[in-house]
Amino acid sequence: xxxVTQPEKLLSVFKGAPVELKCNYSYSxxxxxFWYVQYSRQRLQLLLRHISRESIKGFTADLNKGETSxxxxxxxxxxxxxxxxxxxxxxxxxxxxxxxxTRLAVHP
Amino acid sequence: xxxxxxxxxxxxxxxxxxxxxxxDPISGHTALYWYRQSLGQGLEFLIYxxxxxxxxxxxxxxDRFSAERxxxxxxxxxxxxxxxxxxxxxxxxSSPPGVYYEQYFGPGTRLTVT
Numbered sequence: 001x002x003x004v005t006q007p008e009k010l011l012s013v014f015k016g017a018p019v020e021l022k023c024n025y026s027y028s029x030x031x032x033x034f035w036y037v038q039y040s041r042q043r044l045q046l047l048l049r050h051i052s053r054e055s056i057k058g059f060t061a062d063l064n065k066g067e068t069s070x071x072x073x074x075x076x077x078x079x080x081x082x083x084x085x086x087x088x089x090x091x092x093x094x095x096x097x098x099x100x101x102t103r104l105a106v107h108p
Numbered sequence: 109x110x111x112x113x114x115x116x117x118x119x120x121x122x123x124x125x126x127x128x129x130x131x132d133p134i135s136g137h138t139a140l141y142w143y144r145q146s147l148g149q150g151l152e153f154l155i156y157x158x159x160x161x162x163x164x165x166x167x168x169x170x171d172r173f174s175a176e177r178x179x180x181x182x183x184x185x186x187x188x189x190x191x192x193x194x195x196x197x198x199x200x201x202s203s204p205p206g207v208y209y210e211q212y213f214g215p216g217t218r219l220t221v222t
Binding site: 044046088093094 | 112139141143148149150151152153156164201208210211214215
């Protein structure tokens with residue numbers, strides 16, 4: 001079965017601290033993985049895609065097939081990073097399976 | 109340009125009544141998705157339309173749920189005989205041709221079943 005697990009409902013850090021939002025997936029084939037973000041009073045939007053291997057707003061994510069993980073990382077959190085983050089898996093058929101989400105709270 | 113729009117933004121209905129939720133995708137987007145966002149449950153895929161192909165209804169939780177997309181544009185999600193467990197935010201998203209993962213979400217419809 002295809003599944004995305006985000007074990008933390010809430011991650012609370014101080015400004016300037018490193019951040020790691022965990023995502024584990026279950027999929028037997030070659031997955032495509034994504035992170036979506038929803039800032040307060042804004043719409044859900046794509047943050048990054050594992051294939052592009054780019055850094056967006058200082059965030060990076062590496063696909064680890066051995067550990068079936070796709071953790072989102074940022075070395076120095078900013079208050080404006082506070083948002084709801086969703087990890088998503090594409091197991092084919094042009095649709096996404098989302099995790100339950102992790103709320104990141106960055107305190108001053 | 110205009111983003112994905114959904115109406116109504118909020119809907120309160122009594123248990124047992126039918127409701128219709130509307131989604132206007134971005135012009136030119138060929139794919140349209142419906143999701144349900146329940147507290148602590150993340151986004152649950154409901155249904156997916158792609159062009160003129162038969163929709164992927166694999167996520168619909170029961171036969172009380174149905175959706176249609178007219179003229180390859182506007183979509184309506186209908187919930188018949190609503191139950192309290194149907195209370196959630198219903199999100200619609202659309203994506204450009206060939207870029208299914210770049211989904212543009214609407215603001216959602218918050219459905220409350222009393």
